Each structure stands twice: as structure tokens, then as C-alpha cells.
Amino acid sequence: MSKIRTVGVCGAGLMGNGIAQTAASAGFDVVLMEVADAPLQRGLASIAKSLDKFVEKGKLPQNERDAIVGRIKGTTAIADLKHCDLVIEAIVENPEAKKSLFKQLDELLAPHAIICTNTSSFCVIELAATTKRPNRVAGLHFFNPVPIMKLVEVVRTIATTQDTIDELYAFAKTLGKEPILAQDTPGFVVNRLLIPYLLYAIRCYEGGLASKEDIDKGMKLGCGYPMGPLELLDFVGLDTTYYIAQIMFEEFKDPMMAAPPLLKRMVLAGRHGRKSGKGFYDYE
Numbered sequence: 526m527s528k529i530r531t532v533g534v535c536g537a538g539l540m541g542n543g544i545a546q547t548a549a550s551a552g553f554d555v556v557l558m559e560v561a562d563a564p565l566q567r568g569l570a571s572i573a574k575s576l577d578k579f580v581e582k583g584k585l586p587q588n589e590r591d592a593i594v595g596r597i598k599g600t601t602a603i604a605d606l607k608h609c610d611l612v613i614e615a616i617v618e619n620p621e622a623k624k625s626l627f628k629q630l631d632e633l634l635a636p637h638a639i640i641c642t643n644t645s646s647f648c649v650i651e652l653a654a655t656t657k658r659p660n661r662v663a664g665l666h667f668f669n670p671v672p673i674m675k676l677v678e679v680v681r682t683i684a685t686t687q688d689t690i691d692e693l694y695a696f697a698k699t700l701g702k703e704p705i706l707a708q709d710t711p712g713f714v715v716n717r718l719l720i721p722y723l724l725y726a727i728r729c730y731e732g733g734l735a736s737k738e739d740i741d742k743g744m745k746l747g748c749g750y751p752m753g754p755l756e757l758l759d760f761v762g763l764d765t766t767y768y769i770a771q772i773m774f775e776e777f778k779d780p781m782m783a784a785p786p787l788l789k790r791m792v793l794a795g796r797h798g799r800k801s802g803k804g805f806y807d808y809e
Contacts, residue, residue, distance in 0.1 A: 529639075529696050533558065533609035535626060537568025537599070540643055541615035543671025546572045549596040550672070551700045556598050556605050565599050572597065575672060607633055611696065613665055614652075615643040618768060623647065624655045631656035639689055641665035645716055646769045649709045650682040659684035663693055666713060667702075669761075677702040682709040711776045712769065720770055721781040723761075724788070726754030730805075731787040737805050755805040759798035767792045 532548045534541050537559040545557045545568070559565035576593060579585035598605070606612055612630055616622055623642065630640050639661045642652055653662035664680025677697045681690055690706065697704035707713035712720060726744075730737055741753020758766055767789065773782040791797075791804070798804035 528692055529610040529699075530554065531556065531609045531611075533606040533612035534615060535606075535612060535630075536615035536617075537565050537571075538615065539571075539669060540667060540671060541613075542568035542571045543575075543669065544613055544615060544643065544667055545597055546575055546593070547667075547671050547700050547702075549593045552596075553699075554596050554598075556600060556609060558600050558603060558606060560601065562601055565601060569597070569599050575670075603629055603633065606630065607635075609634065609638060611639045611641065613641045613643055618644065618647065620647060620651070623652055627652045627662070628655045631658060637661075639663065639692060641693070643667055645713070645765075646711050646772045648711070649680050650684060653682055653684055660686040661689050663689055664707070664709065664713070665693060665697075666707075666715075668715070675701075675703050676715070677704045678707045678713045678715065679704045680707045680709055680713055711773045716769055717773070720766065720773060721779075723754050723758055723766060724770060724781065724783070724785060727758070727785045727788050730755060731785055759804035759806055759808075762798050762800060763788060763804050764792050764797045 531554045533556045534545045535558050537557050541557065545555045549555045557568060559568060573594060576585065576590045580587055580590050612634065614623060614626055616626060627640060634640070636658065640656065641663050642649055643666055644664065645666055649662065649664045653659035656662060659682070663682065663685045664678065666678040666680060668674035668676050679690060679693045679697065694704050705714060726740060729735065730740055735743070737755045741756050744750045744753045752760065767784050770782055770784045795801055796803045799808050802809040
């Protein structure tokens with residue numbers, strides 16, 4: 526049984542607002558913090574829109590939708606996180622910004638509180654080292670879209686204690702998620718396997734093995750994947766993939782994790798996938 530009652534989420538972007546929605550849907554009181562009101566309001570609006578879709582599909586009663594929204598408090602003041610039992614950081618993938626936030630959270634929160642990062646690639650112990658509670662720091666990596674995807678990677682550093690892991694497992698299960706335990710290495714479990722696959726798909730396309738449509742069709746129909754690799758790259762974001770690949774290559778020096786030239790050039794050209802309107806496919 527989870528001891529966590531109040532959950533803080535730092536960052537109201539795509540992942541942050543999805544985590545806040547999921548926690549509130551599971552009955553937790555949630556404090557959603559952003560650095561400014563405009564991104565906070567966008568995050569809250571995104572949550573409302575997502576819940577409205579569940580209502581329209583008949584998967585969520587209107588009164589329950591309203592109760593979920595009522596459990597989420599938006600704020601731009603970090604002090605409002607003071608009474609949280611767990612705070613999940615989901616801000617920009619900038620190491621200095623994350624370290625600064627972890628230091629502030631450590632000074633603010635009660636000794637029992639757990640601080641987690643939703644990073645998909647950054648070294649968790651480096652964040653934990655900025656605090657006086659490294660035993661209560663871990664990774665809690667959700668997948669997009671958070672309200673739908675069942676997996677959560679619980680990331681243990683060399684300092685994270687077993688009771689912290691146990692609490693995070695219980696919390697994840699209360700959310701209706703399936704947790705898996707990963708060690709604190711770049712990419713954790715899923716991206717450690719996924720990124721080389723995606724990068725090799727780019728190399729195959731770059732080398733003229735087949736058309737992008739046939740590469741995607743081959744993996745969907747031949748392996749039963751819901752998306753082909755190039756289609757998935759557009760969904761994840763080519764800039765995000767490039768960033769993660771750079772971190773993983775820096776750590777492991779494995780050529781399989783080196784970004785192909787085509788990926789670098791597409792990112793430089795602003796072709797980041799669905800979110801920019803154009804990636805391997807055109808969404809405009």
C-alpha cells in the first residue's frame with residue numbers, strides 16, 4: 526500500500542500534465558507547478574481536454590471527470606509543493622535546470638518525501654547528489670501518452686534504498702501502471718533497446734534499402750508492431766531521439782548508438798516530426 530497521499534509534478538508540458546492527470550485520476554491530490562502562468566494554463570487545458578475525450582467515449586462519468594480536475598491545483602510557486610509526499614520532475618531536459626530544482630525541492634520538502642525525475646536519459650545519481658536525501662531519490666519514467674501507456678520504469682541509483690523503491694512500486698500500481706526496475710544507466714531498459722533499433726532504421730532508409738513506407742510496413746506486418754520505426758520516430762520527436770542518442774553514445778561509445786548523419790541534418794532543418802509538422806512524413 527502506497528504511503529503517498531499528495532503528489533507534486535514540476536512541469537506542465539506533455540509528460541508533466543499527463544502524470545498529473547494520471548495521479549489525480551487515481552485519487553491523489555496533485556500540485557502541478559510551472560515557471561509561468563501561460564504554460565501552466567496550457568497544461569491544465571490539456572488535462573481538461575484529455576478527460577473530456579474519455580467522457581465523450583463513455584469511459585469516464587462527467588462527475589468523476591470534474592472530481593479529477595478538482596484534485597489538481599496549479600501553481601507557479603515552488604513553495605506550494607511543501608507538503609507533497611512525492612514530487613516528480615518533468616521539466617526540460619537541461620541538467621543544470623534539473624539540478625537547481627532538485628536542490629530547491631530538497632530544502633523545501635519534509636524528510637520523508639521522495640523526489641523523482643521523469644527523465645528518459647539523464648543520470649539520476651547526478652541529480653540525487655545535489656540533495657541531502659540521495660536515498661529518497663529515484664527515476665520514475667513514464668511513457669507517452671501517460672494516461673494510456675501502462676509501463677513505468679522505476680530507476681534505482683546506487684544510493685536509492687529498498688524502502689524508496691517499494692513505495693514507488695506501490696505508487697505505480699495504485700496508478701494502474703506496471704512498474705519495472707531499471708538501473709541508473711542512460712536509456713534505462715526501453716530506450717536502451719529502442720534507440721539503436723530506431724537509429725538503424727534511419728541507416729537502412731539513408732542507405733537506400735527500401736522506401737520509408739516499405740520499411741514501416743515491413744516492421745508492422747512482419748513483426749506485428751503498431752507503428753513502423755520511421756513513423757515512431759516522428760511520433761517521439763526526431764530532436765528528442767537525437768538528444769537521447771547523443772547521451773547514450775557518450776556513455777557507452779557504442780557505434781549502434783551514434784546518430785546517423787541524416788538524423789542530425791533533419792533536426793538542424795527543424796524537421797522534428799509530428800510536433801513540427803514534418804519529419805520523415807508530412808503532417809502539414
